Amino acid sequence: MRVGDYLLLYWRMQVAARWIPPESRVLDIGCHQGELLKLLDAKIAPSVGLDPLYRANTDSKRHLFFAQKFQESLPFANNSFDVIVLLATIEHIHEKSVIASEARRLLNPGGRVVITVPAPLVDRILSILLALRIVDGMSLEEHHGFSPDDLTDIFMREGFRLKSRRRFQLGLNNLYIFERL
Numbered sequence: 001m002r003v004g005d006y007l008l009l010y011w012r013m014q015v016a017a018r019w020i021p022p023e024s025r026v027l028d029i030g031c032h033q034g035e036l037l038k039l040l041d042a043k044i045a046p047s048v049g050l051d052p053l054y055r056a057n058t059d060s061k062r063h064l065f066f067a068q069k070f071q072e073s074l075p076f077a078n079n080s081f082d083v084i085v086l087l088a089t090i091e092h093i094h095e096k097s098v099i100a101s102e103a104r105r106l107l108n109p110g111g112r113v114v115i116t117v118p119a120p121l122v123d124r125i126l127s128i129l130l131a132l133r134i135v136d137g138m139s140l141e142e143h144h145g146f147s148p149d150d151l152t153d154i155f156m157r158e159g160f161r162l163k164s165r166r167r168f169q170l171g172l173n174n175l176y177i178f179e180r181l
Contacts, residue, residue, distance in 0.1 A: 012173065013035060015168050016116060016175070020112075023044065024047075024081075025081050026084070027048050028047065031049030032053065036049075046063060047081075048064045048065070049066070050074075054067040072102055074106065083114060086113070087116045089115075090146075097157070107180045113155065117173070118173050118174070148176070155178045164176070
């Protein structure tokens with residue numbers, strides 16, 4: 001990752017962190033190298049990060065990290081988490097309804113799903129930044145034309161309500177907060 005990638009990641013983490021209550025048990029899907037859980041560290045309960053690109057290390061004694069993709073029927077008990085986070089991740093996963101369904105199973109009632117997802121225009125901007133070597137643009141080929149506007153229906157069908165939605169990063173990124181009913 002280049003400096004530009006880290007700046008964008010840090011900005012996303014700061015926006016998302018405001019929606020994670022203290023002492024929450026968090027599942028960070030697409031955690032990269034665990035940056036969000038490490039940032040929140042003592043503020044949250046011991047938590048879990050998943051990412052196929054995760055490189056095993058011993059930086060965190062409180063949190064568990066797994067080098068794996070999101071999959072249906074994750075090996076966690078029902079109601080295991082207070083918050084599930086997907087920062088710039090959901091656009092990479094083809095079956096978004098499976099995420100919503102699994103989130104419903106894994107979250108406590110009233111639990112939150114915190115999602116950031118780029119606007120479709122971002123792919124074109126990132127291709128320019130990539131050419132200028134300002135960013136590495138992680139896995140851009142996996143975006144497959146996803147529209148963030150589809151998220152509300154996907155999560156509402158699975159028993160969530162939209163608690164908040166707003167744009168940030170100059171309107172190029174979207175924050176969605178869904179609450180399990």
